[in-house]
Amino acid sequence: MKKKITLILSLVILTFAFLGCKKEEGEKLYVYNWGEYIDPEVLDLFEEETGIDVVYDEFEQNEEMYPKIKADAVQYDVVCPSDYMIQKMIGEGLLAEINFDNVPNIKYIAPEMMESSKTFDAENKYSVPYMWGTLGILYNKTMVDEPIDSWSALFDEKYEGNILMIDSVRDAFGIALEYLGYDLNSVNEAELDEAKALLQKQYPLVQAYVVDQVRDKMIGGEAALGVIYSGEAIYTKRENPDLEYVVPKEGSNQWIDSWVIPKNARNKENAEAFINFLCDPDIALMNFEYITYSTPNEAAREMIEDEDIKNSPVAFPDQTTLDRCTPYQYLGEEIESLYIEKWNDVKSNVE
């Protein structure tokens, strides 16, 4: 009896040992990206072309991605955070410098985008822009009385139950601060309290706090107004022609999501190959057409066939709109937790 069991046990152990060995074969790349932020076919093409096996994970908020990179629990090789988060990660020494000899396609990225990137990556050493855009209001023309051009609509009682607010701390406070006429990178606690009071007054008017769900809800006519990133606007309008996107007159946020490589990435060269692949104009165009977020890739933009989209003020806003928009800055750990604390108060509806 005992012998049999020993035999079985050793067989089991051996099987596991062999399974363990198998994993070592082949090149790997661990990618960590925003949800619905790449054409899945692009990943297939990359695997086909390079023979590198891609393991792909998604996140919904910068604040959710950061602790995983910081704790180094999952070893991602290439990640796509937003501007202010990249600034924070550079400051904490979490990122590796990219070897641009391996990323020759960087030449296709618009120079003004590289310039804008300097607000968070001063020497353009750590990041390669992937997508960019603005934050604004998507509204349903059939459900509002007047054309929307101000954040004030989000705080207007007549739209009670018809507002989809964004469930993201910096964006929510950014909106409130801009509406009050303050800087969206405010570190003044009195201003933040004022913003919090405004958001608390908004709470009863809000139908739901959402991020990715806003798209389908707006297409379905579930609400009159929704806070949304500009990249979703083209897609939603295609699905429901009544929807219109606007960057409010008080000003808003202009953001850039860029690829970065964590310091202890195991497959750094594969990561650079991946970034280079994404900067290829054909691939960038594929991605643009699939996710409809504004591409920083000049060559790809030139290749867009549909003139309306190529010159769309939503996807590629003019300078006067951009002048109203400010990028987020990283504000330090203390202020950041102040923001989070106040945002939790708002959502839990407590004083």
Added chain:
Amino acid sequence: MKVPLNVKNKMFQKPAKDSDKEFKIGRVNQVKLLSFPYIIWMVGFIIIPLLMILYYGLTDRDNNLTFKNIALISDPINRKALLLALELSLISTIICLLLAYPLAMVLRKNHKTSNSFIVLIIILPMWMNFLLRTIAWQNILEKTGIINSILQFFHLPTLNIINTSAAIILGMVYNFLPFMVLPIYNVLVKVDKDVINAARDLGANGRQTFLKIILPLSIPGVVSGITMVFVPSLTTFVISTILGGSKIVLIGNVIEQQFRLGNWNTGSGLSLVLMVFILFSMAILSKYDKESEGSNLW
């Protein structure tokens, strides 16, 4: 655990002979061996994680001993979330009980006829993923959802319960109702007809038979039903996120957010508080469940 009981019975019934003794020892070892995978499972996936939660809950980021994480429950946000979660899960447990008990009684009565069909109907939704069913409820309840489209078609007033506590309670009742029906039903079918007939023979009317015979005998089923509904309702964060539109924050959401933002210590501390509430409610329940050893199927 039927096997060990049989072994025990045999040990008690048969007079011991030498050859028998050896045989028995072999059997006992075999039984111990059979429970071995479960013990490994329990240690690896229940005991060790619990100890880790205990460790994280009682330390801060620099691994110093602290009770701060547990004290955080008195923070207004967390306290409100806990009270709200207790309230909503209590309401949905009561609703489940009120719905499930009569149903189980009906099932007991038609024991031989259409019974298995009804049980199938109750279990059938559980073949689908829990998350999908909850998202389906979102589509049903939405402002432009199925119910409201039908109501609008007949020019009736619309139903606006999505993103409120009512929608969350509905989601809890819908998802956990089978866990209340099945244990009660399982206990009720085992109540011997002769016991009831004896009561009737001795002059008890229908009400008395129910109150003095059926109800006390069904308590073990009710107790496990309550546990099976109350505990997952208290800790849920998925139902409140999907049907509450992130506007209603339950303690499960608070804990989930803490873990998602990387505050393992705070999340664990709050989990420990929640565990106290769960153990407390189970202790109360087990008082009513003393005589029911073995009949408790869940």
